[in-house]
Each structure stands twice: as structure tokens, then as C-alpha cells.
Amino acid sequence: xxxxxxxxxxxxxxxxxxxxxxxNPISGHATLYWYxxxxxxxxxxxxxxxxxxxxxxxxxxxxRFSAERLKGVDSTxxxxxxxxxxxxxxxxxxxxxxxxxxxxGTRLTVL
Amino acid sequence: xxxxxxxxxxxxxxxxxxSTLRCNFSDxxxxxxxxxxxxxxxxxxxxxxxxxxxxxxxxxxxxVATERYSLLYISSSQTTDSGxxxxxxxxxxxxxxxxxxxxxxx
Numbered sequence: 001x002x003x004x005x006x007x008x009x010x011x012x013x014x015x016x017x018x019x020x021x022x023x024n025p026i027s028g029h030a031t032l033y034w035y036x037x038x039x040x041x042x043x044x045x046x047x048x049x050x051x052x053x054x055x056x057x058x059x060x061x062x063x064r065f066s067a068e069r070l071k072g073v074d075s076t077x078x079x080x081x082x083x084x085x086x087x088x089x090x091x092x093x094x095x096x097x098x099x100x101x102x103x104x105g106t107r108l109t110v111l
Numbered sequence: 112x113x114x115x116x117x118x119x120x121x122x123x124x125x126x127x128x129x130s131t132l133r134c135n136f137s138d139x140x141x142x143x144x145x146x147x148x149x150x151x152x153x154x155x156x157x158x159x160x161x162x163x164x165x166x167x168x169x170x171x172x173x174x175v176a177t178e179r180y181s182l183l184y185i186s187s188s189q190t191t192d193s194g195x196x197x198x199x200x201x202x203x204x205x206x207x208x209x210x211x212x213x214x215x216x217x
Contacts, residue, residue: 033204042197042207043154056204089152093205099144099159100205105152 002026004103006092012109018080021106025073025094031055033100034067034077035091043091049075082110113138117198117208124188124215132183132211134198141202143174145183148195148210157183157196188215 005024013019025032030051035043046065048056052072060067064083069075079086089105114137124130136143145157158165158172160181165172169188174181185192193215199205 031203042199042210043205044207045204048204091154098142099156100199101156102146102154105154107152 004092004094004101006090006103006106008106009104010107010109012111013082014111015084016081018078019082019108020076020078021090021092021108023075023077023092023103025075025092026096026101029094029096029101030072031095032069032075033093033095034075035093035102037089037091037105039088046077046090079108082108084110086110113140113200113206115198115200115206115208117196117211119211120209122211122213124213126189126215126217128188128215129184129186130188130213132185132196132198132213134181134183134200134208136179136181136198136200138179139176140200142205143176143181143198143200144205145172145181146197146199147192148197150194154197185213188213190215190217 032049034046037043047060047067049069067077087110091105093100093102116135118133143161146154160172160174162176169186171184195210197210199207
């Protein structure tokens with residue numbers, strides 16, 4: 001069974017630029033999550049989808065972050081415009097029942 | 112919100128030693144997972160263990176939900192065990208602890 005796929009693996013941009021990350025969950029997993037992990041900390045939830053609907057986006061900075069999961073499968077997370085403090089690893093996870101499974105993450109550096 | 116505390120924050124071991132990592136959480140949960148984050152940043156599932164005891168090779172975990180803690184045991188540690196170990200709890204979304212950084216030296 002293929003795991004959660006994410007791309008790109010690394011991205012370097014300048015502040016005020018925009019960036020997008022892509023995630024393909026494990027086949028059949030209805031629930032998809034995006035987490036942000038800042039260096040030295042544990043991951044923190046940004047947004048949770050159930051199929052193509054948003055369940056929880058209370059921690060998503062909506063003035064600059066957006067996410068969609070239009071067909072209930074893969075998802076994109078966008079930042080526009082990026083700030084220096086957005087430098088972090090962005091992790092996608094999926095779940096169907098109990099455990100969450102994480103992708104390899106996208107390491108974003110904002111200069 | 113739920114608070115998750117892990118101890119110790121750092122652990123240095125020689126290869127072959129055993130260790131116990133602890134996770135305390137502040138409220139009832141129906142999901143508890145242990146992860147190993149390797150030096151490349153990948154979060155690897157170790158255990159899904161909202162209650163009870165599980166074992167997988169040299170690793171085992173026990174969760175006592177009524178007392179709101181979980182323990183991860185690593186026996187005969189190897190250098191490849193190095194990395195950060197996270198406990199994460201929740202009902203749906205996961206709340207992560209601050210992690211235990213483990214370094215195993217030959």
C-alpha cells in the first residue's frame with residue numbers, strides 16, 4: 001500500500017512570494033490533515049478535511065493560507081504572501097479509522 | 112485544550128541500553144499514537160495505542176487511559192533509534208507533545 005505522497009520536498013522562496021504544496025493521501029482515506037512543524041516543536045494542525053469538506057480550520061491563518069480538497073482525494077495548501085515565520089515543515093496526514101499516517105513533508109524556507 | 116507533556120526532553124544512551132519515555136496528557140482521549148521522527152524529518156508510526164499494551168520487536172508501549180499517561184519502552188537500543196519521539200493524543204485531530212530527543216552512540 002502506497003503511503004501519503006507530498007511534493008515538493010523542499011522549497012525556498014522570498015518573503016511576499018506565494019507557494020503551493022500538494023498532498024495525495026493513502027487510497028481510500030476519507031480524512032486528510034495539514035500540519036505545520038516549526039523547528040524544535042511538534043506538529044500543529046492547520047486544517048482537517050473529511051472527504052472534500054472542511055472539518056476544522058480554526059488554526060489556519062486565513063489571511064494568507066488557503067487549502068482545498070476539491071474531489072475528496074488530493075489536496076493543495078497555499079501561502080500567499082509568505083512571511084519569514086512561515087519557514088517550517090508542512091506535513092500532510094491521512095486517516096481511515098484509527099491511526100493517522102504522515103507523508104514525508106515539504107520543508108519551506110522563506111528568505 | 113489538551114496538554115501533552117513528554118519526559119525526558121533529551122536522552123543519551125550507549126548502544127544496547129534500555130530506556131523508557133513517558134507521555135502525560137490532561138484529558139480523556141480516544142486516540143494516542145507514538146511516532147519516531149528520523150533525522151530526515153519523516154514521522155514514522157510506532158504505535159496506535161489508546162489503551163492497553165502492544166509490542167513490536169524491541170519496542171513496546173503501554174497506555175493507562177484512566178491515569179492519563181503512556182509509556183514507550185525501547186530495549187537494546189541501536190544507533191538507528193536516534194531521533195525525536197513524539198506522543199500525540201486527541202479525539203480526531205492530534206495534539207503533539209514536545210518530544211523526547213534520543214541519541215544512541217556506538
